[in-house]
Amino acid sequence: MKKLEKILQSKKCVWFRVSQNKKQKFLAYAKACGCHWVDGQEIDWRKDCCGGLMGIGRDFSLGYVSPMCWIYRSEDVLKIDF
Numbered sequence: 001m002k003k004l005e006k007i008l009q010s011k012k013c014v015w016f017r018v019s020q021n022k023k024q025k026f027l028a029y030a031k032a033c034g035c036h037w038v039d040g041q042e043i044d045w046r047k048d049c050c051g052g053l054m055g056i057g058r059d060f061s062l063g064y065v066s067p068m069c070w071i072y073r074s075e076d077v078l079k080i081d082f
Contacts, residue, residue, distance in 0.1 A: 004033050004056070012076035013057045015065050019082065023050050026082050030054075030062050038063040 007014055018026045027045035036042055038061045053065040055077075070079075 007078060008056070008058045008060075011078045012074075013055050013078075015053065015055045015070065015077055015079045016082045017070075017079065018050060018052055018054055020052070022082055026050060026054065029082075030056065033060065035060045035062045037061070 004014065016026065024045055027043055027048055027050055031043040031045055033056075035056055037048075043062065050062075051064045053067060053070050054062060055065045056062050
């Protein structure tokens with residue numbers, strides 16, 4: 001959790017490739033880090049679902065990343081396999 005905060009001090013956002021069997025674990029991780037959905041809603045990792053490509057911004061907002069954006073390489077973005 002502290003590591004995510006530190007990364008977001010130097011990067012614009014962090015993108016995650018989330019495997020199918022780790023989606024609930026990823027949402028639990030995001031919630032524990034203080035993240036919320038981009039629309040401001042609280043993350044409920046037991047009920048919510050996420051895609052295979054997700055992003056967390058400096059404001060700890062969580063949202064979907066399109067595959068087209070994923071393949072575009074940006075130095076302001078760190079990509080992590082979860």
